[in-house]
Amino acid sequence: MAGLFAAVLIAAAVWLWIGDSDERLKRVLGSRARDGRTEEEPREEQRSAGWLAVLLQRRSRQKKEHGESDLEALAFDLELTAICLRAGLPIERALALAAAAGGDRSDLGALSRALELGQTDFDAEHLNEVFVLIRFSAQTGAALSGLLSAMAYDLRRAEHQRRRLAAAKLGVQLVIPLGVCILPAFVLLGIVPVVLTLIDDMSVLFG
Numbered sequence: 001m002a003g004l005f006a007a008v009l010i011a012a013a014v015w016l017w018i019g020d021s022d023e024r025l026k027r028v029l030g031s032r033a034r035d036g037r038t039e040e041e042p043r044e045e046q047r048s049a050g051w052l053a054v055l056l057q058r059r060s061r062q063k064k065e066h067g068e069s070d071l072e073a074l075a076f077d078l079e080l081t082a083i084c085l086r087a088g089l090p091i092e093r094a095l096a097l098a099a100a101a102g103g104d105r106s107d108l109g110a111l112s113r114a115l116e117l118g119q120t121d122f123d124a125e126h127l128n129e130v131f132v133l134i135r136f137s138a139q140t141g142a143a144l145s146g147l148l149s150a151m152a153y154d155l156r157r158a159e160h161q162r163r164r165l166a167a168a169k170l171g172v173q174l175v176i177p178l179g180v181c182i183l184p185a186f187v188l189l190g191i192v193p194v195v196l197t198l199i200d201d202m203s204v205l206f207g
Contacts, residue, residue, distance in 0.1 A: 070106075071159040074126065075152040077106045082152070085145040091134060092116050 077098045084094035092112045099109035107124050111131065114122050122131040133151065137144035 069159055070126070071155045071162075073102065074106045075155040075159075077102045077108055078130070078148045078152040078155075081108065082145040082148040085148070091144060 080098040080101055081094045084097050085091065089097070092115050095108045095112035095115070099106070099112065107127060110124065111122060111127055115134065122128060129151065130148070133147045134144060136142065137147060
């Protein structure tokens with residue numbers, strides 16, 4: 001009796017599993033897009049990128065409040081764009097999300113609109129290199145996310161070098177007033193007494 005009951009349970013489980021699998025297969029086949037991908041995949045990619053933009057928006061604002069430079073802001077926005085590209089979004093959508101997350105502080109929104117309109121050049125000088133990378137990726141098939149990440153790294157390194165040079169220059173500028181104040185005192189207290197002593201000794205010697 002127990003064996004019969006177990007067999008019935010197993011048969012019911014197999015029937016339910018097959019039925020559930022069949023329904024899943026129908027849903028997958030029914031939602032397949034023309035390019036071979038499901039309709040849910042692009043939506044999921046957009047949803048993931050949107051949440052990512054919302055989460056990183058706070059970080060970008062905090063860094064801006066703590067004195068983030070324009071180069072660092074652009075580097076951060078390019079990193080966000082690269083993340084959206086890795087999520088499967090087109091470059092126009094990725095730029096728009098990055099612009100929305102950062103308050104369009106780097107003019108990425110304008111670049112996104114220019115790409116949507118099919119423009120072959122872009123007026124913003126600080127984004128010329130970004131525009132060139134986008135066209136290079138479109139012509140050669142190179143991964144744009146990697147190119148943008150590398151550019152963001154170079155921007156941060158250049159900004160770090162600029163700050164080091166500025167700090168060194170400031171140190172020199174601070175030493176100059178100190179030297180101007182100390183040098184007269186050194187002359188009066190160190191050199192003048194020695195010269196006066198030598199003059200007095202020489203006057204006694206030759207007097």
